[in-house]
Amino acid sequence: MGGIHVMDHPLLRHKIDYIRRKEVGTKEFREIIEEISMLMCYEATRELKLEDVEIETPICTMQGKELAGRKLAVVPILRAGLGMVEGILHMIPAAKIGHIGLYRDPETLEPVEYYCKLPADCDKREVFVVDPMLATGGSSAAAITMLKEKGVKNIRFLCVIAAPEGVEKMKKEHPDVDIYIGVLDEKLNEHGYIVPGLGDAGDRIFGTK
Ligand SMILES: O=P(O)(O)OC[C@H]1O[C@H](OP(=O)(O)OP(=O)(O)O)[C@H](O)[C@@H]1O
């Protein structure tokens, strides 16, 4: 059974509220999203399994620990999810990377799929789906459905800012998935944007629009 984990950490909160400011430019926005992702990764990996391993220190032999099983895969939802990959790779450099291309139709707010490329053995890995924004939940729910259709079982979703509407949709459609949220915001506006939010994460990361 998955759970909703709203991170309650002063450093994370400071960084998220800093990049909400409209005067923060692309370079700084991108750098800080990377830092936020690193901190979120630390928290989201808390439950990873360890196994015993014998190691030799300069002093003696000991039973040490290392991460069990296959390494993680990180799957950003394009485009904005790409902004979170580097930060996670700082923590887990050997992670494999998949990509799911989805954009939200501005009229219907429904996700439109345009790309999917995953590591060949993705179904045997722990998969972290990443996207800074969970708004209606349409994009993340669709991305996770795509992964499940390919046999992926162990999925966690990391987002920087979530709206309650998106959290409800994810709980309903993917109750087995753990969701890690930097900050839970108030609501969606009439255009499906998160309030207070930070605007369009993809445009802010890539300097488009
Ligand atoms: O929860 P939802 O209502 O689906 O909205 C969230 C989605 O919207 C944004 O992507 P967008 O469609 O702007 O694409 P982009 O990343 O290419 O800018 C965001 O990065 C999420 O993927």
Ligand SMILES: O=c1cc[nH]c(=O)[nH]1
């Ligand atoms: O507030 C929002 C909602 C969807 N996508 C974004 O980038 N921002």
Ligand SMILES: [Mg+2]
């Ligand atoms: Mg966008």
